[in-house]
Amino acid sequence: xxxxxxxxxxxxxxxxxxxxxxxxxxxxxxxxxxxxxxxxxxxxxxxxxxxxxxxxxxxxxxxxxxxxxxxxxxxxxxxxxxxxxxxxxxxxxxxxxxxxxxxxxxxxxxxxxxxxxxxxxxxxxxxxxxxxxxxxxxxxxxxxxxxxxxxxxxxxxxxxxxxxxxxxxxxxxxxxxxxxxx
Amino acid sequence: xxxxxxxxxxxxxxxxxxxxxxxxxxxxxxxxxxxxxxxxxxxxxxxxxxxxxxxxxxxxxxxxxxxxxxxxxxxxxxxxxxxxxxxxxxxxxxxxxxxxxxxxxxxxxxxxxxxxxxxxxxxxxxxxxxxxxxxxxxxxxxxxxxxxxxxxxxxxxxxxxxxxxxxx
Numbered sequence: 001x002x003x004x005x006x007x008x009x010x011x012x013x014x015x016x017x018x019x020x021x022x023x024x025x026x027x028x029x030x031x032x033x034x035x036x037x038x039x040x041x042x043x044x045x046x047x048x049x050x051x052x053x054x055x056x057x058x059x060x061x062x063x064x065x066x067x068x069x070x071x072x073x074x075x076x077x078x079x080x081x082x083x084x085x086x087x088x089x090x091x092x093x094x095x096x097x098x099x100x101x102x103x104x105x106x107x108x109x110x111x112x113x114x115x116x117x118x119x120x121x122x123x124x125x126x127x128x129x130x131x132x133x134x135x136x137x138x139x140x141x142x143x144x145x146x147x148x149x150x151x152x153x154x155x156x157x158x159x160x161x162x163x164x165x166x167x168x169x170x171x172x173x174x175x176x177x178x179x180x181x182x
Numbered sequence: 183x184x185x186x187x188x189x190x191x192x193x194x195x196x197x198x199x200x201x202x203x204x205x206x207x208x209x210x211x212x213x214x215x216x217x218x219x220x221x222x223x224x225x226x227x228x229x230x231x232x233x234x235x236x237x238x239x240x241x242x243x244x245x246x247x248x249x250x251x252x253x254x255x256x257x258x259x260x261x262x263x264x265x266x267x268x269x270x271x272x273x274x275x276x277x278x279x280x281x282x283x284x285x286x287x288x289x290x291x292x293x294x295x296x297x298x299x300x301x302x303x304x305x306x307x308x309x310x311x312x313x314x315x316x317x318x319x320x321x322x323x324x325x326x327x328x329x330x331x332x333x334x335x336x337x338x339x340x341x342x343x344x345x346x347x348x349x350x
Binding site: 027130161 | 185187188191192195196198199202204206209210211212213214216217218220221224225228229231232233234235236237238240241242243279280282283284286287290291292296297300301303304305306307309312313315316317318319320321322323324325326327328331332334335336338339342343346347350
């Protein structure tokens, strides 16, 4: 990608290559400093959420739903999944990943083909279930938006729909795949 | 109404922390401290993506690509200005924030295009990264339909995002 662009510019405007790269790097630095401020605020808040046990509360509320979706019998796996999903909803990315890895290890059968609950967990995480797009709102605020939070509602609706669609499709396809094998 | 969501959330969290007797100041500082190593970690990726995007744009390759893809995007109702974002989103998290920031600055934070970009980013994930990390400690090699389903839902999300931004 980069190579193609440089080759292209080699013919059209060779003097601009370095200046473009340096300009981009400078922009990246500005953005990183901005992001540093954004993350300081949100990671601070999220630390409070974690320390006060709010995320575990949410996990408890979610667990009956999770039992229905995943069909897992083991209560430890179920609570790992619940914690993973609630951490993701709150935007605690760093906390959610190790939980998911643990849950997947628990559900792992040692085979090379992923099983139904593993696929479900991956797809649900990969379609994003974040309730509050914190970084997006903050970047929008920094860019001078008059009402940076007005994207919350459309984001919530979209997230809700894509996650529902994902659950539905995984359920549907898992039946098809299992049916074909047995 | 949406302007009240964040302040209410902060009040709720702080009151809950008081109720649970969490030391708010110290805990907040511990969390805030994590932002510096995090940014140091992602800075090289942001730079790499920014350089790639800037070269692609300046060389005009993006325009050529946009011409190819825009009929499909038009059909789906996604503005063709968001091609980079939609195409790179499944691969890079910090990179897509870089692209979002470009969009915000270029078109104005309150424009239709920017709002679409925000919603698309808010409702999607770095599919390939998440998947790789999640199965990294198992022997799983075949994910069957996991990636196609995730990608399909993500595209559906983008379409829905752009449609919702028109009416909301």
